[in-house]
Amino acid sequence: MTEVGTRSEEQPVLPMRGVPQPRREEVLNLPRVHISRHPVVAHKMTALRDRRTPPTEFYRLVKEIGALLAYEATAHLSLESVEVETPLQKTVGQRLAGGIGITPILRAGLGLAEGFREVIPDAQVWHLGLRRDERTLQAQEYYNRLPSTVNLQVCYAVDPMLATGGSAIDAISILKQRHIPRICYVGIIAAPYGLLRLSRMHPDIDIYIAALDESLNDYGFILPGLGDAGDRQFGTF
Numbered sequence: 001m002t003e004v005g006t007r008s009e010e011q012p013v014l015p016m017r018g019v020p021q022p023r024r025e026e027v028l029n030l031p032r033v034h035i036s037r038h039p040v041v042a043h044k045m046t047a048l049r050d051r052r053t054p055p056t057e058f059y060r061l062v063k064e065i066g067a068l069l070a071y072e073a074t075a076h077l078s079l080e081s082v083e084v085e086t087p088l089q090k091t092v093g094q095r096l097a098g099g100i101g102i103t104p105i106l107r108a109g110l111g112l113a114e115g116f117r118e119v120i121p122d123a124q125v126w127h128l129g130l131r132r133d134e135r136t137l138q139a140q141e142y143y144n145r146l147p148s149t150v151n152l153q154v155c156y157a158v159d160p161m162l163a164t165g166g167s168a169i170d171a172i173s174i175l176k177q178r179h180i181p182r183i184c185y186v187g188i189i190a191a192p193y194g195l196l197r198l199s200r201m202h203p204d205i206d207i208y209i210a211a212l213d214e215s216l217n218d219y220g221f222i223l224p225g226l227g228d229a230g231d232r233q234f235g236t237f
């Protein structure tokens with residue numbers, strides 16, 4: 001009989017072994033998927049991927065890429081006219097019509113959310129904690145501070161890594177229960193497998209990413225990827 005904690009129980013599981021995955025070229029032109037073409041994003045991505053980049057710099061890069069992606073993802077926000085008085089005369093200006101929400105998927109989404117807040121400082125932040133079980137790759141909800149009253153034109157769910165897509169799919173489903181008019185997902189790196197799943201499960205959302213990588217390894221990590229985005233931001237290796 002095998003006892004709890006003996007070696008056979010600690011055998012590594014390989015949840016993605018043998019699972020068919022789409023090739024990168026097959027998901028390059030999915031509707032409503034926006035892959036950044038910004039050279040500054042591409043430049044920062046290289047430093048982010050580098051295994052020698054320490055947590056403080058990694059976190060700073062996630063924030064900076066978050067701000068650049070926020071600039072791209074907010075390009076189509078609705079505006080309304082508003083009167084403004086300059087020191088010289090009255091004129092008509094514009095302001096964002098309705099509130100903006102940011103949902104960082106904890107933990108790794110926190111750096112991205114900070115980057116978004118540099119661009120939209122008065123956005124509401126709705127924290128959502130999801131943890132991916134390493135053996136099953138299923139996301140488990142452990143924290144939810146979504147307000148019950150909603151007055152937003154859009155909410156951005158932000159998380160650097162879209163691997164199997166399980167966490168993103170669940171996060172969007174949870175946000176949809178709040179009846180927000182528009183929901184977007186913003187990530188840094190996506191695997192073709194997770195991108196296709198998210199896009200099929202939630203075809204009504206826009207997806208913004210900085211890079212589309214090659215595949216998932218047997219453990220469900222993105223290749224070439226950057227490793228564990230949560231651990232690399234917060235130094236918990």
Ligand SMILES: O=P(O)(O)OC[C@H]1O[C@H](OP(=O)(O)OP(=O)(O)O)[C@H](O)[C@@H]1O
Pocket residue numbers: 105106107108109130131132133137139159160161162163164165166167168194220228229230231
């Ligand atoms: O697409 P999926 O297969 O669901 O994997 C992606 C999820 O895994 C990571 O979070 P993790 O569970 O490691 O939590 P952390 O942010 O606390 O490190 C990542 O930040 C995503 O939330």
Ligand SMILES: O=c1cc[nH]c(=O)[nH]1
Pocket residue numbers: 108161163220221222223225226227228229230
């Ligand atoms: O490659 C991956 C996959 C999931 N979560 C990460 O942080 N990195």
Ligand SMILES: [Mg+2]
Pocket residue numbers: 108228229230231
């Ligand atoms: Mg993690």
